[in-house]
Amino acid sequence: MKMLVRSGTSPLMNFSPGQLIARNAFGGNLGNLAYQFGVYRTLTTKKTELLPDYYSVDRGRITSKDAEMINKEYSAYICPMANGFREGFVNHLIKYTEFIKNLEIPFVVAGIGVSTDIESNGYENFSFDDEVSNFINSIRENGTIIGVRGQTTGNYLSNLGFKEKKISW
Numbered sequence: 001m002k003m004l005v006r007s008g009t010s011p012l013m014n015f016s017p018g019q020l021i022a023r024n025a026f027g028g029n030l031g032n033l034a035y036q037f038g039v040y041r042t043l044t045t046k047k048t049e050l051l052p053d054y055y056s057v058d059r060g061r062i063t064s065k066d067a068e069m070i071n072k073e074y075s076a077y078i079c080p081m082a083n084g085f086r087e088g089f090v091n092h093l094i095k096y097t098e099f100i101k102n103l104e105i106p107f108v109v110a111g112i113g114v115s116t117d118i119e120s121n122g123y124e125n126f127s128f129d130d131e132v133s134n135f136i137n138s139i140r141e142n143g144t145i146i147g148v149r150g151q152t153t154g155n156y157l158s159n160l161g162f163k164e165k166k167i168s169w
Contacts (some may be wrong), residue, residue: 122155
């Protein structure tokens with residue numbers, strides 16, 4: 001099973017610190033690297049092949065036009081996003097929303113969170129609410145799963161009208 005992973009590198013690749021910085025292989029935050037590597041570690045088996053997308057959707061290198069090729073080449077697109085619901089990420093959410101609409105393979109958000117102050121309970125509105133709603137709806141139409149990073153993000157999505165659904169195996 002071959003899966004594409006939203007990441008700037010894989011734990012199996014060897015880059016010097018200078019190369020990691022020059023390529024921004026950690027998405028501007030070293031916490032992203034640890035988070036992504038955890039996703040790789042969780043999904044790695046003898047039957048899986050995980051390949052980084054090098055933030056290609058974020059960087060405009062993969063667009064909705066490339067979805068057909070990705071549908072043929074990969075079994076799933078795994079997308080760890082951490083703090084994806086924030087003002088500085090709106091343009092990326094728009095790119096992903098358009099891209100997801102053309103995918104036929106599962107687009108799995110391994111975890112995403114709203115970036116807000118520590119006092120927030122998530123029951124508030126932000127300037128990016130419409131973009132988040134469009135993003136979530138595109139994933140729901142694709143029929144895949146969204147993992148959220150904590151109760152505050154769950155509350156935020158509930159505030160936008162999305163209901164939690166628990167999956168039993």
